[in-house]
Amino acid sequence: MRKLIPSAITISLLFFTVGCRSDSNSKPVEITLSGWQSNPNEGKLLDQVIREFETKNPNIKVKREVINSQYMDVIRTRLIGEVAPDVFYLEAFEAPALIKSGVLEPLNSYIKSEFKLNDFESSLLNAFKRNNSVYGIPKDFSTLxxxxxxxxxxxxxxxxxxxxxxxxxxxxxxxxxxxxxxxxxxxxxxxxxxxxxxxxxxxxxxxxxxxxxxxxxxxxxxxxxxxxxxxxxxxxxxxxxxxxxxxxxxxxxxxxxxxxxxxxxxxxxxxxxxxxxxxxxxxxxxxxxxxxxxxxxxIYTVAYVMNRQSKQKAAAWKLIEFLTSESGMKAWAKQGVTLPSRRSVLAEMKYDRNPIYSPFVAGAKYGTLWQAGxxxxxxxxxxxxxxxxxxxxxxxxxxxxxxxxxxxxxxxxxxx
Structure with a gap:
């Protein structure tokens, strides 16, 4: 479980067009990503991933802001005020209520075959699905x-x-x-x-x-x-x-x-x-x-979700896609605070063969998901x-x- 006790990160991204095309004369647009940070090392790894994202997307500028408490209260307040981030972290146990309320963007139309959705542990992905619609991409998981x-x-x-x-x-x-x-x-x-x-x-x-x-x-x-x-x-x-x-x-x-x-x-x-x-x-x-x-x-899991009111949905998905790709996931998963939700990354990083981590990996097969309506x-x-x-x-x-x-x-x- 997050460790089940969060703070929040807000990342401002300057994006060039909704269609994500390159044009040096176009005015950049801004999107936001909110999440939490367990420790400074986690933030440093996230910064590294963001810098790589900026390198591959030169028209995107990333700014990170840490908010230290009451994460979901902040998110709900911003959703009500229509000033919520374009993308944000969401824990599995909070997901059913937000999905039902209609504030999250369904992601099915954005997901292409090359994204390899079936690479994610099904129990983790199902935590963010409703009526066959995917509302979040699991970024990680933890067990006891x-x-x-x-x-x-x-x-x-x-x-x-x-x-x-x-x-x-x-x-x-x-x-x-x-x-x-x-x-x-x-x-x-x-x-x-x-x-x-x-x-x-x-x-x-x-x-x-x-x-x-x-x-x-x-x-x-x-x-x-x-x-x-x-x-x-x-x-x-x-x-x-x-x-x-x-x-x-x-x-x-x-x-x-x-x-x-x-x-x-x-x-x-x-x-x-x-x-x-x-x-x-x-x-x-x-x-x-x-x-x-x-x-x-x-079993505790967290996903990236998209605000349905976002005016920059193409940009928001581009960010989610990068952060949950195999390369993006490997970049931060090496710290071991949480485990990668992609089976391929979990296997490549050999967490299941590491004596101190293997009990946690094993628990993903039989554990109780921290979610119940x-x-x-x-x-x-x-x-x-x-x-x-x-x-x-x-x-x-x-x-x-x-x-x-x-x-x-x-x-x-x-x-x-």
Whole structure:
């Protein structure tokens, strides 16, 4: 998941004609691209791709501006005010609502056979389709895997990482350390992120579902609660798991890097961060342990989409086409923050053969896509508020999830 927490980039492009023809006497036109930036290195790689784009398109000038918070709020406000960018990033979980609202340009008429649309992972592409119309081209994806501190496992006499959730809980107990025996835990076995984008696959582990056929919340079922209860028990009963705030860290990745948690579920975006920020940390990754004898994880993807109100649609598509081409994708994918959405690029860069990245690649085949209809943004807020209260022991899980589902569905009903 983006890392599921964005900022925004606005790129102004000077384009020469709507037909994209070269004429040094023609007045250039301006289009914009908005997205987010996880770190400065990502921005540098994007700048390199843009410079290559400018070289191949000498009548295009690129200007980049970073906006640091509330990305979707900014995009929605601009769409309402008819001043939205021509092209912008869109996460899969936000896509259904924007597609239904009619603010996105269908891309089918722009896509030619040489673009090789079938090179994209179908699950990623389908996240931005409706009634056979393509509304976005996936630029990348991420999944979750189990990160583990190799030094901590070796010190505890653990030969290999857990392969099932039962093994994970037992391993976490061995890795939880109270050095002074004073009740203050120095190292927790497991790091936890309580938000719904990280917990949806737990709801589905025993047959639960996030929404019903009418897009109303449906996670408050015996099956859905069974998976979530595993998280609650590890946090409250076992006392072998911690949230980042419990150990004074700003993020799950930071808590792992600092050695405050010995294992954690995180996305591939954490790999460059950990290597750069904690160079002495010895860590490895493995696929998420099986739950109920089933493999599971989350899949997060982001696409480039076109504003239907754009007055420079030919130029906008030219940019999308370049950024999601094989060469454009390879240029930035080498950083490893996210994985390329084209199968050919993923194979060429050998992420599936890299031990630290291969668990994330494998997860794309069986993971749960972070998308569930138009109402998901409403459901997220209600779930997050109540689930964390259950983790903290403020209310039983069934009561918390019933309250969360009722609140979400009431808001969904009123919005229809």
């Amino acid at each position: 895997a189990l990160f583990y501190n190799q030094t901590a496992l070796k010190s505890a006499g653990i030969a290999q990482p857990p392969k099932t959730w039962d093994e994970l809980r037992q391993t976490a107990k061995k890795l939880t350390i109270d050095e002074n025996k004073d009740g203050k835990i120095d190292q927790y076995g497991m790091g936890i992120v309580s938000e719904l984008p990280r917990q949806t696959f737990m709801i589905k582990a025993f047959g639960g579902k996030l929404v019903d056929q009418t897009d109303y919340a449906a996670f408050d079922s015996p099956e859905g609660l069974q998976g979530l209860q595993l998280v609650i028990e590890q946090y409250r009963r076992d006392r072998t798991a911690a949230q980042a705030t419990d150990v004074g860290a700003n993020s799950n990745s930071e808590a792992f890097g600092q050695g405050r948690v010995a294992m954690t579920l995180d996305g591939n975006w954490a790999i460059p961060y950990l290597k750069e920020t904690f160079p002495n940390l010895k860590f490895q990754t493995t696929e998420v342990p099986k739950i109920n004898d089933q493999q599971g994880t989350m 138009e109402t998901l943004p409403t459901i997220v807020t209600s779930f997050d508020n109540q689930f964390v209260s259950a983790m903290l022991g403020q209310q039983p899980l069934p009561e918390a999830m019933k309250r969360a589902q009722n609140t979400a569905n009431r808001e969904i009903y009123l919005s229809k």
